[in-house]
Amino acid sequence: MRLSTVILPIYRWHDEGREVWRRAQELGFHAAYTYDHLSWRTFRDGPWFGAVPTLTAAAGATDRLRLGTLVTSPNFRHPVTLAKDLITLDDVSDGRITLGIGAGGSGFDATTLRGKDEEPWNPRERADHFDEFVPMLDQLLREPSVTWEGRFYVANEARNIPGCVQRPRLPFAVAATGPRGLKLAAQYGQAWVTTGDPKLFEAGTAEQSVAALRGQIARLGTACEQAGRDVSALDKILLTGFTPGNPLQSFDAFVDFAGTHFDLGFTEIVVHWPVQDSGFALDTKLFERIATEALAQFG
Secondary structure: OOOEEEOOOOOOOHHHHHHHHHHHHHHOOOOEOOOOOOOOHHHHOOOOOOHHHHHHHHOOOOOOOEEEEEEOOOOOOOOHHHHHHHHHHHHHHHOOOEEOOOOOOOOOOOOOOOOOOOOOOOHHHHHHHHHHHHHHHHHHOOOEEEEEOOOOOOOEEEOOOOOOOOOOOOEEEEEEHHHHHHHHHHHOEEEEEEEOOHHHHOOHHHHHHHHHHHHHHHHHHHHHHHHOOHHOOOOEEOOOOOOOOOOOOOOOHHHHHHHHHHHOOOOEEEEEOOOOOOOOOOOOHHHHHHHHHHHHOOH
């Protein structure tokens, strides 16, 4: 069982950023992730920094904490340039990077690199890009030279020397709930990520959410079986904040929530670093108590 955090890339490094990431390590979190977006929801009109430079700086400010994205997507990434950034990050951090990766969404920054009148990719288009993005990135991170000509992406002798510190490559945590994404998680993932069932967030119940997550894990198991993998070999990561109710309303509420989801088979629960005056507002003392004491409740 692991407990991790997401630190939004909103902090000026020399004002608060460095100390926030250092504090995450001091609190004993397994990993600290950040969103890989160009902007996001209610934070669109405030500071929002790049994920890769932020993680590079965090790697220099910490020495034990795992670092990563939750999540990177094809919405504005190309496998070749992303692979180069990831290999560099893995080197700077001495092998502490996990790539959270997903198909992306349709809102916020999904059309930033598209024409003014262009629509965001629909779900099928996102899945089509993801189907090519993941195996190409896998190859780029494993091999010193890659030539690839696909439907969406091209590489001509893309060089990636010396490769990742972590061998054969840094781990992928694949965010997926649909059949095509779960197939990719089963084939290429070292971990699987979910936020729950988005249809239940506003009007659903905790019981419905647990049932939906149980179903997702069952479908992941089927995908792993079809891929010839043991589903127990994949870490299962739940990013909180998008399921019904508020598991962070008290220490006991979080312990109950964590226990229920660990029993479902999740191996890592991720909580957002508190951001006051936002949807991620939380008393700092409660947050730090959860970070330092919650896992001890499970023996």
